[in-house]
Amino acid sequence: MLQFLSLTLFALFLTGCISGSTASDPEARNQDSQQYDAWIEFRDKGIETAEQRVAMIAFLERNFDPKALARRKTKRTFPGLFDEQDFPVRETYMKQVSQTGATIRIVSRWLNGISVLANDEQLQEIKELECVHWVGDLKHLQFQDTIITSILPHPVYL
Secondary structure, three states: OHHHHHHHHHHHHHHHHHHHHOOOOHHHHHHHHOOEEEEEEEOOOOOOOHHHHHHHHHHHHHHOOHHHHHHHHHHOOOOOOOOHHHOOOOHHHHHHHHOOOOEEEEEEOOOOEEEEEEOHHHHHHHHOOOOEEEEEEOOOOOOOOHHHHHHOOOOEEO
16 A cells, blocks of 8 residues: 555656646746736627527527437436527637637637637737626646647637
8 A cells, every 4th residue: 555655646746747847838838938828708608689599599409419418308407408508609709819819729618718828918909808708817827738738739619
């Protein structure tokens, strides 16, 4: 048991040393390029009328994975199979953000937001967009997902 514990601690230490010294480390990347990870939360999903809401729910019912739809029918506790959290992030909002030059990294329909890699000027432009509710600066946080965010050439949709 003691061997297992010491081996585990050594592996964790080694992992920390390796991840702290690689160029894919977010802090190292940010210092070199003066770009920061930020979380952008949007004001709404862009659904303004009851007709648009009904149309979006119908779209989701037609295009949702059949296995996931069957699971929802048996497991969902909320009324209906879909709600606003299932609606996608509005494409025009993401386009406005990307037009600032920021790089979209992760898109979350449930949180109605995106993570971006942007410099200070781009973040200021993003904060001034009407569709943006909140911009969270993530430059002081460290993440363990550096492998995921550094090898994917396109946004990850959650």
